[in-house]
Amino acid sequence: MSDEQTLYQRIGGAAAVDELVDDFYVRVLADAELRPFFLDASVDQLKRMQTEFFAAALDGPVITSDINLARIHQGMGITRKHLTRFVNHLIAAVDERSHIKSRDAMGIIYRIATYSDQIIDDANAADG
């Protein structure tokens, strides 16, 4: 199963990740249930951070190593339902890119969804 290229390289590197994140955010911001969360955010800054985050999560270059996802997202009131919609937009954006092999597509979704517990508001999860 070992492959000399990283997932990041296999899907096309920086240009491919940029394009994927752009499309992903078009979908997220077009979703009436998710858009309100982003009203106060700078979308350009957000996309830049997300692009860096995706790169790191896919074993590409690590530019920002100290993003504290829980600190950023806690208190926003994000529920599992919001998270599911968000991830479904990512699945749709990945699916659209036919050059991404299905194994790599699953790898992307899996790696990003791994962070779910840090995103969902603690008030919506069990204490402790």
Ligand code: HEM
């Ligand atoms: C696994 C899922 C998610 C990951 C990995 C993720 C990751 C990130 C990253 C890397 C940033 C940029 C941090 C920075 O600017 O330093 C960010 C910001 C943000 N995220 Fe998420 N996120 C996820 C899910 C969500 C969901 C479901 C929502 C809302 C429904 C959301 C709302 C936001 C908002 C509003 C910001 C901007 C905060 C600000 O600039 O004030 N995120 N996220």
